[in-house]
Amino acid sequence: MYRYDEFDDTLVRERAKQFRGQVERRLKGELKEEHFKPLRLQNGVYLQLHAYMLRVAIPYGQLSARQMRVLAEIADTYDKGYGHFTTRQNIQYNWIRLADMPDVLDKLADVEMHAIQTSGNCIRNVTSDHLAGANLDEIEDPRPWCEIIRQWSTFHPEFSSLPRKFKIAVTAGETDRAAVRVHDIGLHMKRNAEGRIGFEFIVGGGLGRTPYIGLTVREWIAKEDLLDYLEANMRVYNRHGRRDNKYKARIKILVNELGLEEYKREVEEEFAAQNSWEKVVLPQAEVDRISAYFAAPAFAKLSAASEAFEAFKAASREQARWAKNNLRPHRVPGYISVHVALKPQGVAPGDATSDQMRALADIGERYALDDIRVAHEQDIVFPHVKLDDVPAIYAALKAADLHASNAGMGSDIIACPGLDYCNLANARSISVANEIQAVFADPEFEDEVGTLHVNVSGCINACGHHHVGHIGVLGVDKKGEEFYQVLFGGRADEKATIATIQGPGLRHEEVAPAIRRVVDRYLALRRDRSEKFIDTMGRVGQAPFKEALYAAA
Amino acid sequence: MSSERPKLGPDIPKVVTAWISASGRVVYLTKDRNWSEDLGDAEVLTGAGAAEILAWAAADQTRVSDPYFMQVTEDGQIAGRETIRESIRAKGPTNHPMFGKQAGNN
Numbered sequence: 001m002y003r004y005d006e007f008d009d010t011l012v013r014e015r016a017k018q019f020r021g022q023v024e025r026r027l028k029g030e031l032k033e034e035h036f037k038p039l040r041l042q043n044g045v046y047l048q049l050h051a052y053m054l055r056v057a058i059p060y061g062q063l064s065a066r067q068m069r070v071l072a073e074i075a076d077t078y079d080k081g082y083g084h085f086t087t088r089q090n091i092q093y094n095w096i097r098l099a100d101m102p103d104v105l106d107k108l109a110d111v112e113m114h115a116i117q118t119s120g121n122c123i124r125n126v127t128s129d130h131l132a133g134a135n136l137d138e139i140e141d142p143r144p145w146c147e148i149i150r151q152w153s154t155f156h157p158e159f160s161s162l163p164r165k166f167k168i169a170v171t172a173g174e175t176d177r178a179a180v181r182v183h184d185i186g187l188h189m190k191r192n193a194e195g196r197i198g199f200e201f202i203v204g205g206g207l208g209r210t211p212y213i214g215l216t217v218r219e220w221i222a223k224e225d226l227l228d229y230l231e232a233n234m235r236v237y238n239r240h241g242r243r244d245n246k247y248k249a250r251i252k253i254l255v256n257e258l259g260l261e262e263y264k265r266e267v268e269e270e271f272a273a274q275n276s277w278e279k280v281v282l283p284q285a286e287v288d289r290i291s292a293y294f295a296a297p298a299f300a301k302l303s304a305a306s307e308a309f310e311a312f313k314a315a316s317r318e319q320a321r322w323a324k325n326n327l328r329p330h331r332v333p334g335y336i337s338v339h340v341a342l343k344p345q346g347v348a349p350g351d352a353t354s355d356q357m358r359a360l361a362d363i364g365e366r367y368a369l370d371d372i373r374v375a376h377e378q379d380i381v382f383p384h385v386k387l388d389d390v391p392a393i394y395a396a397l398k399a400a401d402l403h404a405s406n407a408g409m410g411s412d413i414i415a416c417p418g419l420d421y422c423n424l425a426n427a428r429s430i431s432v433a434n435e436i437q438a439v440f441a442d443p444e445f446e447d448e449v450g451t452l453h454v455n456v457s458g459c460i461n462a463c464g465h466h467h468v469g470h471i472g473v474l475g476v477d478k479k480g481e482e483f484y485q486v487l488f489g490g491r492a493d494e495k496a497t498i499a500t501i502q503g504p505g506l507r508h509e510e511v512a513p514a515i516r517r518v519v520d521r522y523l524a525l526r527r528d529r530s531e532k533f534i535d536t537m538g539r540v541g542q543a544p545f546k547e548a549l550y551a552a553a
Numbered sequence: 554m555s556s557e558r559p560k561l562g563p564d565i566p567k568v569v570t571a572w573i574s575a576s577g578r579v580v581y582l583t584k585d586r587n588w589s590e591d592l593g594d595a596e597v598l599t600g601a602g603a604a605e606i607l608a609w610a611a612a613d614q615t616r617v618s619d620p621y622f623m624q625v626t627e628d629g630q631i632a633g634r635e636t637i638r639e640s641i642r643a644k645g646p647t648n649h650p651m652f653g654k655q656a657g658n659n
Contacts, residue, residue, distance in 0.1 A: 480634030
């Protein structure tokens with residue numbers, strides 16, 4: 001993984017020192033909250049329902065064991081012993097005192113981490129495919145380009161005060177595991193007609209109160225032009241993006257108001273007008289230097305089959321189920337990727353205790369080439385694991401209660417913190433998610449249903465990605481009562497689709513039974529077990545599912 | 554979806570609530586112009602004079618952040634359309650009964 005050079009290290013430490021001074025001035029009364037707020041937000045510090053919340057950046061979701069242990073230490077020393085992994089591949093702490101924040105930032109800096117650009121109207125932490133460097137269908141590892149964009153965008157003076165926050169995601173697989181079509185800019189690495197690898201350039205995706213699927217502005221842009229083309233897009237946005245209304249300030253609104261052709265024309269004009277001295281001529285040596293950090297590890301030459309792994313699967317139904325649901329194929333024979341679902345029954349999706357973080361760090365260090373990833377599904381992934389080590393990893397996960405065998409299934413729910421923590425939320429999302437999880441508590445039933453993405457948000461900001469769930473649930477406030485609208489048909493992959501709201505909201509206690517009826521309707525309608533929920537819905541339409549949703553309401 | 558709270562008319566009983574600046578803990582304004590973590594200590598306000606007290610709280614910027622009116626009953630119980638939010642805020646997250654004031658975890 002990328003290691004800080006002296007510039008990165010100095011930059012992060014000086015930023016922490018600067019924030020220490022700002023906090024001291026705030027606590028002495030020399031800075032009012034209205035003046036301090038933008039400063040704390042630039043360092044990932046929010047004031048939430050119960051306390052301050054700190055959002056720590058995990059660039060493109062990659063962590064080392066050493067970093068994970070420090071995250072655990074912060075949870076123990078400054079929080080209440082747990083953290084929350086987010087849909088942006090970051091981690092949040094819910095209870096840190098403002099007075100302790102500078103010490104926390106120093107601890108993060110010690111392991112090349114920070115909270116810069118996790119908030120505010122800037123280019124946020126770049127996200128990517130959690131299986132980058134490991135998966136079968138990838139044409140190139142996207143992480144060097146994430147890192148290049150991170151370096152280009154960090155403290156970029158021209159883009160530090162954008163009309164609104166700005167999210168960039170990069171993927172390089174045929175299957176899009178990074179949801180690039182619902183980001184402000186999505187980059188999908190592809191070959192052009194000559195076979196050269198570059199980027200499909202997608203702009204204007206996003207969720208929130210006005211969801212859009214991103215539009216392709218360029219079918220292909222060369223690597224050497226990437227930063228300049230990014231800059232051209234950012235300049236058009238910075239120039240025309242609305243600053244008078246935060247709800248209309250995202251680039252998705254601009255792209256849709258201008259129309260794709262006019263937006264493209266403006267971007268191409270800006271791109272062509274860049275003077276030679278403005279161009280970011282990225283030296284190949286620098287690309288090579290950064291890429292070297294992401295070079296494939298020294299994989300052992302192994303047989304594609306493993307007796308130990310076969311014996312592990314044969315030993316119990318529980319283990320066989322976990323192997324079937326939580327392992328993903330690896331491009332190197334004898335290796336596999338392990339998906340650790342942070343979604344056991346009854347736990348807030350994405351939460352991990354400090355003990356669990358340490359267990360993950362130990363596994364990562366001992367069995368997974370010190371490479372730990374956070375997936376946007378709020379799960380943890382070990383991308384590089386020997387099949388022979390799967391039994392030991394499973395045992396270690398089980399000892400830490402991290403062996404939920406539901407990756408990608410109905411109970412592997414994405415959910416925001418909702419009204420239990422968030423100052424913006426209208427309704428609780430964790431408790432609803434837990435009740436929906438209980439629908440799938442019987443492993444045989446959950447397996448019978450198969451792949452199903454349920455996403456829950458506690459307000460229209462859509463941090464729980466309800467617009468792109470096969471089943472989405474949106475909490476709303478109705479005269480002081482929590483109600484939940486249900487959406488159908490969303491997906492975040494390369495066939496990204498915005499889900500459709502079905503009708504009136506349901507009461508809290510009505511949601512899980514309604515989801516059960518919808519799932520039962522799927523089982524009745526599907527052609528056979530190979531037809532997934534989302535495909536059956538695509539074939540027969542949403543009407544029969546809607547009828548099931550409201551059948552007992 | 555908003556961090557802005559509903560406007561409360563002068564006749565509606567209310568208390569002033571905020572967050573302690575150093576810790577982020579939820580507090581309520583008492584009659585003697587101190588801040589208490591116990592809602593039971595809060596002064597219940599009615600009438601036009603409440604606005605002045607909120608203005609005083611807003612000026613107490615070193616100790617607290619973002620004070621606002623929270624609706625209560627005449628005897629100081631959380632009331633109104635934000636009852637769920639303010640109850641969670643007063644006690645702690647419903648999914649973690651071991652955390653927050655509900656667990657005596659101060």
